[in-house]
Amino acid sequence: MEFEISQSTQTIIDMVHNFIKREVLPLEPSFFRKSFYELLPQLKILRDKVKQMGLWGPQLPKELGGMGLSLIDHGLVSEALGWSPLGHYLFGCQAPDAGNIEILHLFGSDEQKQKYLQPLAAGEIRSCFAMTEVNTAGSNPLLLESTAVKDGDDYILNGHKWYTTGAEGANFSIAMMVTNPKASPALRTSMFIVPCDNPGFQFIRNIQIMGETGTDYHSHGEVMFQSCRIPKQNLLGREGHGFRIAQERLGPGRIHHCMRWLGICQRSFSLLCERANDRVITLDGKTLADNEVVQHKVAELYAEIQSARLSVLHAAWQIDNQGSAKAHNNIAAIKFSVANTMQKVIDAALQIHGGLGMSDDTILAYFYRHERAARIYDGADEVHKSSLGKRILKSMKKRENGNPQNVVD
Numbered sequence: 001m002e003f004e005i006s007q008s009t010q011t012i013i014d015m016v017h018n019f020i021k022r023e024v025l026p027l028e029p030s031f032f033r034k035s036f037y038e039l040l041p042q043l044k045i046l047r048d049k050v051k052q053m054g055l056w057g058p059q060l061p062k063e064l065g066g067m068g069l070s071l072i073d074h075g076l077v078s079e080a081l082g083w084s085p086l087g088h089y090l091f092g093c094q095a096p097d098a099g100n101i102e103i104l105h106l107f108g109s110d111e112q113k114q115k116y117l118q119p120l121a122a123g124e125i126r127s128c129f130a131m132t133e134v135n136t137a138g139s140n141p142l143l144l145e146s147t148a149v150k151d152g153d154d155y156i157l158n159g160h161k162w163y164t165t166g167a168e169g170a171n172f173s174i175a176m177m178v179t180n181p182k183a184s185p186a187l188r189t190s191m192f193i194v195p196c197d198n199p200g201f202q203f204i205r206n207i208q209i210m211g212e213t214g215t216d217y218h219s220h221g222e223v224m225f226q227s228c229r230i231p232k233q234n235l236l237g238r239e240g241h242g243f244r245i246a247q248e249r250l251g252p253g254r255i256h257h258c259m260r261w262l263g264i265c266q267r268s269f270s271l272l273c274e275r276a277n278d279r280v281i282t283l284d285g286k287t288l289a290d291n292e293v294v295q296h297k298v299a300e301l302y303a304e305i306q307s308a309r310l311s312v313l314h315a316a317w318q319i320d321n322q323g324s325a326k327a328h329n330n331i332a333a334i335k336f337s338v339a340n341t342m343q344k345v346i347d348a349a350l351q352i353h354g355g356l357g358m359s360d361d362t363i364l365a366y367f368y369r370h371e372r373a374a375r376i377y378d379g380a381d382e383v384h385k386s387s388l389g390k391r392i393l394k395s396m397k398k399r400e401n402g403n404p405q406n407v408v409d
Helices: 007-033 036-052 071-081 097-107 110-121 242-278 292-322 328-353 364-375 381-397
Strands: 127-130 147-151 154-165 172-178 189-195 201-206 220-231
Touching: 007 036, 007 071, 071 242, 071 292, 097 110, 097 127, 097 172, 097 242, 127 154, 127 220, 154 172, 154 189, 172 220, 172 242, 189 220, 189 242, 242 292, 242 328, 242 364, 292 328, 328 364, 328 381
Parallel strands: 127 172
Antiparallel strands: 147 154, 147 172, 154 220, 172 189, 201 220
């Protein structure tokens, strides 16, 4: 595994960092005070600038108008974008659109690609992804109850979903529905493309998250599918392959998430160090940085961030060079470990800032509210730990006794 970043990739990262610092960070106070909808005109101007710089869609293949970066290079860019909650949106690689683009590219028909993929990749429209249900365990998609029943040349969809990110203002949804309840668990579900102006698609509300109710892309919606009739041409991929498609979406998506979280770690850690160096706490001019407890905390967090970063880059390298199956254990491990590292860093930075950290005068309170969910969505910590632990122990049973082998690849 090469640890050196190529000059071309470093140039891209530097351009992204400079753009975030110069154009995006000054917009954040407005982001806190205004609705996302109100900011759309300004965000459109910045998106156009990104396209003019040739930095649009780092994860997109070049034939879709993107940069065609490898997973590792995109991860490094994602880390830079993670410094601001607006970063990924402005560069066209925000969830859930990025994941929807990926599965449309892999499984979409020519008609679906022309109608949905191309304008989505260009940032002309938005989408949402409806999988999590109100009444079933979100960490286990095999328990889904929402249904899609074939009726002639159509499917009729019924179901109740929530935490559908960006449902308000989306042009279409990709929905995971049960098509064959009697099939084996992995073959029960299918994916469907549902235009959000379909009479059977009902947007109910934006969910209030820790005291905040977002708007437009910056929101999590509750939606209903009520006798929602769509043509069979809106089936994405093959019937019964919904779980497989979801897995294809989640693997690389976790790399993107983890590198974004590391960007949040980097900014929070930077703010922590800045505050520690500047905050005078004694009459003789000593600062927080002179306190041994703070020094120990800084050292511990540095080590954790470095460890998390290398783990994610290794998983990305495995996917790029050996395939997702080889990286299965590492993908699961980084999901919960990096999320926990991020939470520790944000919490420590907020603590060092004292009362200032509790206010929206810094980004820390925003991170604290919005990133706590990282340990829940895409599978809770406990689910990933149980699954990974079970898989490791099972694999060790198969290894020949007396033949020492590394457990960690």
